[in-house]
Amino acid sequence: MPSQQSPLRSSFGRTSTASEVIDGIDLQGRVAVVTGGYSGIGLETTRALSRAGATVVVPARDPTKAREALAAIDRVEVAELDLANPSSIGSFTTSFLSRGCPLHLLVNNAATMAVPLERDRRGHELHLATNHLGPFELTVRLWPALLRAGEARVVILSSGAHRRASFDFDDPNFERREYDKWIAYAQSKTASVLFAVALDRRGQTHGIRAFAVHPGRIETGLQRAIPMEELRELGLRDAEGRIPESHRSLYKTVEQGAATTVWCATxxxxxxxxxxxxxxxxxxxxxxxxxxxxxxxxxxxxxxxxAERLWTFSEKLTGVKLSS
Structure with missing residues (x-):
C-alpha cells in the first residue's frame, strides 16, 4: 500500500488547542485508554475526550496521584499500570478485557525522557522498555478489545527527537556501545513511529488505524530528570532558569501540545x-x-x-503476539 505520509488541508494548525480540535465531535458511548493521562498533555487529552462524552480509563503508576489530578473530570476511571513491568501490564489488560467492553481509542501517551542508564526487570534499557516495549505489549494484549470496537484508533506518542537516531537493532539496550541518554530517548521515539507503521498494516483490515504523534516542544514533568545546569548548557534555559526569549516561539502550551493527539484519535x-x-x-x-x-x-x-523488523523483534523481546 502506498504511503499516506503527506500533509492534508487540515482545518487546524500549530496553535490549535485540544478543545478546538474536538469541538463538535460526539464520543458518547466510546471507551478510551490514555496511559499517563493524569499529567501534562496526557491530562489535557483525558479532559478533551471526556468533554466529548467518552469514558476514559487512565492507567497510572501512582493511582492515588492520578485520582487527585482527575477528580474534577467526568467519566474517568483510574487503574494501576507500570509500563516497565510486564506483570503489571498483564494484570491491567486481564482486568480490562474481563469487562467485555470494546476499546475505541488507545492513546499510548506515557513516557520517560533523558534518564540515566537504568534497566527494567527483563534487562531492557528503560527508554526502550517504557516508551516502546511497554506500549507494544499493552496494545497487543488489548487487541481483542480493539477488535470488538469495529472501528478503533491507536495513537502513539513519538517526538521530533526521532531525528537524532535510527533504531539500533544490533545493540538496542546499550550493552556494547556507550550509553547516551539522548540517543536512547531518540531511538525509543523512532521505535514509536515504526510501531505505528507496522500496527496500522495489521489493523486496517479490522478497522483499527494507528498514528504516531509529535506533540511539539512543551514544558511538562517529562523533563524532570534533566538537571538545570544541563538545560542551561543546551541553551534551553537562561541564567535565571527561564526559557530564553529567543526560544519561546518554539514552545507550545499544554493545550496546544495535546491537539495533535486528540486530532489523530478523533x-x-x-x-x-x-x-x-x-x-x-x-x-x-x-x-x-x-x-x-x-x-x-x-x-x-x-x-x-x-517497521516489520521491529515488530518481529518486539514480539521476541516481550513474548506476546496478536490474537486472531
Missing part, C-alpha cells in the same frame, strides 16, 4: 487513513535524512521494512 479528516507520523495537527511531510529544519519525519522512522 478527527473525521483521518477516516480511512493511518500508519503516519503527525505534527502540528496534520500529517507531517516526509523529509530526507539530510533535512536540517525541525519539522517532518525522517526516512528511518517510516521505513516499512524496518
Amino acid at each position: 478527527s473525521y479528516e483521518l477516516d480511512g487513513m493511518g500508519g503516519v507520523y503527525c505534527e502540528d495537527v496534520n500529517i507531517a511531510v516526509a523529509v530526507p535524512a539530510t533535512h536540517e529544519p525541525l519539522n517532518g519525519v525522517l526516512p528511518w522512522a517510516i521505513d516499512p521494512d524496518a
Whole structure:
C-alpha cells in the first residue's frame, strides 16, 4: 500500500488547542485508554475526550496521584499500570478485557525522557522498555478489545527527537556501545513511529488505524530528570532558569501540545487513513535524512521494512503476539 505520509488541508494548525480540535465531535458511548493521562498533555487529552462524552480509563503508576489530578473530570476511571513491568501490564489488560467492553481509542501517551542508564526487570534499557516495549505489549494484549470496537484508533506518542537516531537493532539496550541518554530517548521515539507503521498494516483490515504523534516542544514533568545546569548548557534555559526569549516561539502550551493527539484519535479528516507520523495537527511531510529544519519525519522512522523488523523483534523481546 502506498504511503499516506503527506500533509492534508487540515482545518487546524500549530496553535490549535485540544478543545478546538474536538469541538463538535460526539464520543458518547466510546471507551478510551490514555496511559499517563493524569499529567501534562496526557491530562489535557483525558479532559478533551471526556468533554466529548467518552469514558476514559487512565492507567497510572501512582493511582492515588492520578485520582487527585482527575477528580474534577467526568467519566474517568483510574487503574494501576507500570509500563516497565510486564506483570503489571498483564494484570491491567486481564482486568480490562474481563469487562467485555470494546476499546475505541488507545492513546499510548506515557513516557520517560533523558534518564540515566537504568534497566527494567527483563534487562531492557528503560527508554526502550517504557516508551516502546511497554506500549507494544499493552496494545497487543488489548487487541481483542480493539477488535470488538469495529472501528478503533491507536495513537502513539513519538517526538521530533526521532531525528537524532535510527533504531539500533544490533545493540538496542546499550550493552556494547556507550550509553547516551539522548540517543536512547531518540531511538525509543523512532521505535514509536515504526510501531505505528507496522500496527496500522495489521489493523486496517479490522478497522483499527494507528498514528504516531509529535506533540511539539512543551514544558511538562517529562523533563524532570534533566538537571538545570544541563538545560542551561543546551541553551534551553537562561541564567535565571527561564526559557530564553529567543526560544519561546518554539514552545507550545499544554493545550496546544495535546491537539495533535486528540486530532489523530478523533478527527473525521483521518477516516480511512493511518500508519503516519503527525505534527502540528496534520500529517507531517516526509523529509530526507539530510533535512536540517525541525519539522517532518525522517526516512528511518517510516521505513516499512524496518517497521516489520521491529515488530518481529518486539514480539521476541516481550513474548506476546496478536490474537486472531
